[in-house]
Amino acid sequence: MLPFRFIHAADLHLDSPFAGMSGLTDRVRKHLQQSTFIALDRMVQLAVREKVDFVVISGDVYDSSNTSLRAQLRFMEALEMLDREHIPVFIIHGNHDPLDSPRLAVTLPPLVHVFGPVPESVTVVRRRDGQEVSVITGMSYLTSKVKENISLRYNKKAGASELFHIGLLHANVDGNQEHETYAPCSKKDLNTAGYHYWALGHIHSRRTLQESPYIVYPGNIQGRNIRETGPKGCYLVDVDETGAVAMDFRELDTVRWFDMEVSIGDCRHPEDLRLNVERLLTDISESYTTGFSMVRIRITGRGSIHRELEDGFILEDLLIDLRRKVDNQAGTVGFAGCVWVESFCLSSGAEIQLETLLQEDSFIGELLRLAETELAGDIGSDSVIGHALRPLMDQPEIRLLLTGSTREEQREWLRRAMELTALLLLDDQEAGGASA
Template sequence: MIPFRFLHAADLHLDSRFTGLSHIPGLIRDYLREAAFAALGRLVAVALAEEVDFVVISGDVYDSADSSLQSQLRFQEALLELSQSGIAVFLIHGNHDPLDGPRLQMELPDGVTVFSADKPGQVIAVRRIDGQEAAVVSGISYPTAKVTENTSLRFRRNEDCGLFHIALLHANVDGDPAHETYSPCTRRDLIDSGFDYWALGHIHKRRVLHERPFIVYPGNIQGRSVKETGPKGCCIVDVDAGGIAALRFKELDEVRFLIREISIDNMVRETEWIEAVERAVEEVREEHSNMMSVIRFRITGRGAVHRILSERGAAEDLLDELRRREALRAEQGRFQGLVWPEGFSLESGTEVDRERLLVEDSFLGELMRLAAESAEDGKALDELVRTALAPLGENRELRRMLAEAGEDDMRVWLTRAAETAVTLLSDALAPDEESDDRPGSRQGGR
């Protein structure tokens, strides 16, 4: 076996519409539309700079079956640039860009292989510098948008060939609840297949599910909403003479989505909160000075500032002002370092004297004690949280959160729920409790 290097990417989603963004000036909207194409350009540049022998793309090149002419031409341009540099490309189509989608019938550049939907094809990939055989690449495309068969079971390793075997598959491995269960399979299915590297697509979060064999989701090359935060890009895979692979991640995104938490703990004045938000904006601008950032602020903690934010519209007012400032930067053509505030997620609350409530003889005291006891009992905690959230089980995002949640996450949810209930009930009871301002204290007739 000879050493070689390849690039693994997936979920390009060219021409994707960014979701969850409102009130965006035209200049910024145009910039966002170009983000996926800019990431594609970086992918080509990385392939050239890293001198890879070939590129594999594991589905969803386009964002929809009815892809735009612009996205098709831009992708063809990228393939041609790779071809002219002697870099072969192997790709499959996924649920967003199935083979039955209406597209132009363009002649593929030399060295580009698109796998069919009939059965996993097998193509020999060669090393670019000397043409020596390096790997067997197999893949299968989606014939239509919805593939519910476990297509991984169709793959067969060529036992008569001693080369490294790579499989391209667009699939939901182990039933990730955040994504549609297309081409569902298990890690065990892939491990038992005998392939050396599973180049996966479909899940937009970068994950290495297994090593030896490697089972890898590189994630998408450009985030599209605050549900897709952090660096986005591709994997560079080096395979040595012993057939051992090593991975390196390369960032490709033009626009970075982020979530930043700001706690109102110990804040007394509204100006303290405003200054904290403005500092966070400038910190993001400095950290990501070479790209545009889209940020959602999570407002957490408990304090007097909460009422100002929830009742006086202060969050909306500050959001409008921050957007105005960033729009001015865009008008000056300063997109690098631009920080667009997507919004505020208000998860804060008023102050709660937790320690006093835990020993208080009141309904609210009993509520806090029940929450504290459940938080300490792992079995009771799991049962309580899942029972409480069962009516919302049809929500895909909630199912994903529950599937990924650990005991610490559930403990945080329960604590916040109890404190929120105390806050709401305290506010409701307060007008009738002039003789005693303690939260939840017992009054005559209650």
Template sequence: MKAFRFLHAADLHLDTPFSGMSGVPDRLRGLLRESTFAAFDQLIKVAIEEAVDFVVISGDIYDASDSSLRAQLRLREGWDKLGEHGIPVYLIRGNHDPLSSRRLRLALPGHVYEFGSQAESVTAVRRSDGEPVAVLTGVSYPTPAVHDNLALQYRREPGSALYHIGLLHGNVDGQEGHDAYAPCSLRDLQASGYDYWALGHIHKREILCESPWVVYPGNIQGRSLKETGPKGCYLVEVTENGEAELSFRRLDQVLWLESRLTIDGIATEEALKMSLEERLDELREAEPGRITLARLSFIGRGPLHGLLQSGAEVAELLQELRRKEFARFEAAGLGSSDVERLGLGEGIVWLAGFKLETRMELDREGVLAEDSFLGELFRLAKRTSAASEQVEELVDTALASLSDNRQLRRLLQGLNPEAKQELVRRAEELAASMLHEDTPLSSPSPPSLREGGGAS
């Protein structure tokens, strides 16, 4: 077998509209919409710089079945650049861009091969000498929803010594959070005899197996807080003995992430603001030349719990931090086409919002010793928590009225014993918080109870 290398990407979702985001200035929104194209441009750049023998793309090139002319023009521009370097592309269609939605205004160039609605195989060659190196098999979605196990159509060619690569857009072993299109099992893929499964559809980067390789590269650009972390593609280098080495190549120009900030030890609003600004500086310096969209979760216990829970002050703080960041954005003179060149020594960090997970600062032992309604409530919760069957009975009874809703019923069925214990603990603290809030302002707080903050 001859050594060769290829890029594996999936779920480009070109021209994603990024709808439903509130508080984002139009110019920044323009950069977000441009980000999928910028990531695609990076994909083309990496393929050329790494001198790969070919590129495989495992479905959902477009974000919608009625792909825009702009998306098609940008796609064709990328294909032409690869063609100039003699790099072929092999692709399949997924649920977002099925064959039934074919509205292509531009024909595919000769070096781009699109698989049809039935599994078919082609031979890929090494660019340096034209030697055959791999058999590629793929099948495109004929319609948006495919519920058949397409993996059963893939079988290794008998007697072939070439490396076998299967392109498949589907859900392996029923992964949560994605539609069960083209469902199959890992065992199905292992039984096929293929060496590498180039998967698409799941937007989280994940290697399910190394023998054979079963790989989700994830999408090339995160598009919401459901798609956090670096995004990109895999460079796959296959040696002469058929062993493969994978290396991740980052492509995203906009990073979505979740960050946490504890309020432990923070006593004033000014100190909170300073801690927030320090965290934003850290995120900015960590991703120079990128736009980071972050949701920040407040965790911990401290005197600012009540302030954060009030809502109004948090909204004002968010607005002020956004104003300052947009001023940085404006000072850089960025336009909607500048997502690849922010022109800053540091990046831009836009707060997508705050998440409040703080708790009251609570002297639990003091409350347990009190001769009060709250003390009795805590003692009851402690006795209940010590007996798992009582926790089960208490939580199931309390949540019984929610079981009429199908979606809520599914969520409740997934509660494990630890989660039910956590619900009891949260109810305990909620009761303490409500009783504390009902205390007249002129009255001193009980000695065992004062406002603070924390995570849940």
């Protein structure tokens, strides 16, 4: 085998709108909306700088099948730049940008290959001497909903067997629950094809499912929401003369998401919480100096200030103040090292002895035990809570909220309801006790 080098990227989601985020200033929103394009530019620069032999993109180039014109033009620009540098690009389309989406009829640069709706194999040569090094097999989604196991349609080692075989596939391998199960397949299915490297797309978190042969999700190139935390980028892959693979993750993102906790356990006053939050923001800023951080802060622990936080005003004021400072700072010195609080999530509790109350033979004890049972199980329509929610399900807006929520969100609501109820009942007991 001849050594060569390529970039494996996926899920560019160009022109992702960063919709559904409240409280963004114009400046911040614009910066977020530029981030997927900046990540693309960085990938192009990386390809040129590292002199890769080719680039593979494993689906979801665009964020939506209703492709934005801006996304198409910017992608075209990137492809032209790579073409000018004589770097071929191999692309498949996924569930977000299937082949049937309306797009500009443009002539692609000669070195760009977009795979069609049935698997095909292309032999690739090394740039410096034109020697054949690899066979890439891939197919695009024709429509957005591909429910079939398309991996089974990939040929077993089409082309020369002494070359390095890459499979380009947009799929959910081994039923990842966080993503929709398009093109479901198993590692076993992929292993039987006899390829050396499965360049996957679809799952946005970076993971190498297997090393022999390689089955790799590089993750998306730019995180777009709080579920896409941590560094995002692509893999620079080196294949040596023995066929051994060395993967080097390269960051491409300029906006990074963090999901963090701050405890109220040691806070005597809301001011202490503010200091804890500011300390966290400083830590994040120092750990990611080159880009813009977006952080969700979960307020956790038990403490006396929880009651003051419950009505929301303290956190709301703090949020407004922190954001105002960041917007000013970004306006004067730029976004690098700035930290924006995406939201506060109140998961703290009052100073109640939950464990003791759970043991109690009382109404509160009974209620808390019920909540714990429901928290441990599924909040299905058969559960006590499901039953209690039934009348609310007639309200279209509430039904949408409930059915569209994740299991994690439901648990969080239930946990907060449990805390709040316990607190109200305890207050009531105290008031009752005083008057008796």
